[in-house]
Amino acid sequence: MPRIGIVTDSTCDLAPEWLADNDVKMVPLKVLFGEESHLDWIDMTPEQFYAKLKTSPMLPKTSQPSPADFAGVYADLAEQGCTEIVSIHLSAALSGTFESATIAAADSPVPVRIVDTKSASQATALSVRAAVDVRDAGGSAEEVEATARETAESCKLYFVLDTLEYLVKGGRAGKATGLAASVLNIKPVLTFSDEGTVEPFKKVKGLKKAMIVLAAQVAEDSENGTVALTIMHGAAPHLADGMRASLDLAGADYELVSVGSVGAVIGTYAGPGAVGVAYHPVR
Numbered sequence: 029m030p031r032i033g034i035v036t037d038s039t040c041d042l043a044p045e046w047l048a049d050n051d052v053k054m055v056p057l058k059v060l061f062g063e064e065s066h067l068d069w070i071d072m073t074p075e076q077f078y079a080k081l082k083t084s085p086m087l088p089k090t091s092q093p094s095p096a097d098f099a100g101v102y103a104d105l106a107e108q109g110c111t112e113i114v115s116i117h118l119s120a121a122l123s124g125t126f127e128s129a130t131i132a133a134a135d136s137p138v139p140v141r142i143v144d145t146k147s148a149s150q151a152t153a154l155s156v157r158a159a160v161d162v163r164d165a166g167g168s169a170e171e172v173e174a175t176a177r178e179t180a181e182s183c184k185l186y187f188v189l190d191t192l193e194y195l196v197k198g199g200r201a202g203k204a205t206g207l208a209a210s211v212l213n214i215k216p217v218l219t220f221s222d223e224g225t226v227e228p229f230k231k232v233k234g235l236k237k238a239m240i241v242l243a244a245q246v247a248e249d250s251e252n253g254t255v256a257l258t259i260m261h262g263a264a265p266h267l268a269d270g271m272r273a274s275l276d277l278a279g280a281d282y283e284l285v286s287v288g289s290v291g292a293v294i295g296t297y298a299g300p301g302a303v304g305v306a307y308h309p310v311r
């Protein structure tokens with residue numbers, strides 16, 4: 029039986045333990061505090077990142093993996109007996125990671141199918157999880173790729189930031205750049221466009237109300253069927269608890285897949301105190 033390798037990058041925000049248990053190879057991005065370089069999720073956990081973010085006099089920067097980083101992983105999987113590889117990544121509109129994977133795929137010893145989820149964090153993770161399920165059920169590389177793409181296309185991601193400072197200074201704010209989030213405690217609910225860029229969904233006064241608005245959207249989207257849902261937070265588990273309470277109060281029909289932290293690379297742009305959900309219809 030053909031063996032299918034699955035590769036992703038660290039911005040999926042799946043813990044290394046989960047990735048190892050599910051035979052998924054992860055290529056990390058880097059977070060840089062001045063001259064200090066840290067591998068996302070490898071030598072800098074979310075907890076370590078947010079603690080350092082509070083005390084650092086400078087804003088961190090991020091760096092994408094090189095084509096050589098991907099080439100090494102693809103070659104290793106080929107040596108281990110994989111006949112094809114499906115590589116699933118964050119939005120190409122936000123990072124050159126997708127391009128690096130594509131360049132490496134051209135010289136891979138086995139065929140590599142690259143998937144642009146046009147999203148990030150736990151939304152990308154949902155595509156990875158769906159791909160793993162199909163692979164483990166004996167699906168072909170074509171079926172694994174198709175499932176990852178279909179999941180990405182049907183997935184919605186909504187998130188609330190405590191401040192837009194990090195998103196704007198990091199150059200990832202997209203159409204949300206002009207939101208006056210600091211005025212009168214306005215909290216923007218953000219989402220991803222079909223092109224994979226960040227865009228505003230609604231502006232709401234106060235974090236609690238923002239989570240209520242977000243939960244109401246999930247409830248509306250689940251009226252015709254249950255959604256598989258993840259909750260993500262920026263080192264703020266109490267916000268994840270509040271998000272789940274809001275979902276239940278709104279009557280959202282969901283299956284909770286996971287509650288997870290936003291890692292260092294995504295956290296560089298989201299900042300501390302972020303909370304959000306990603307979800308797609310249950311098949």
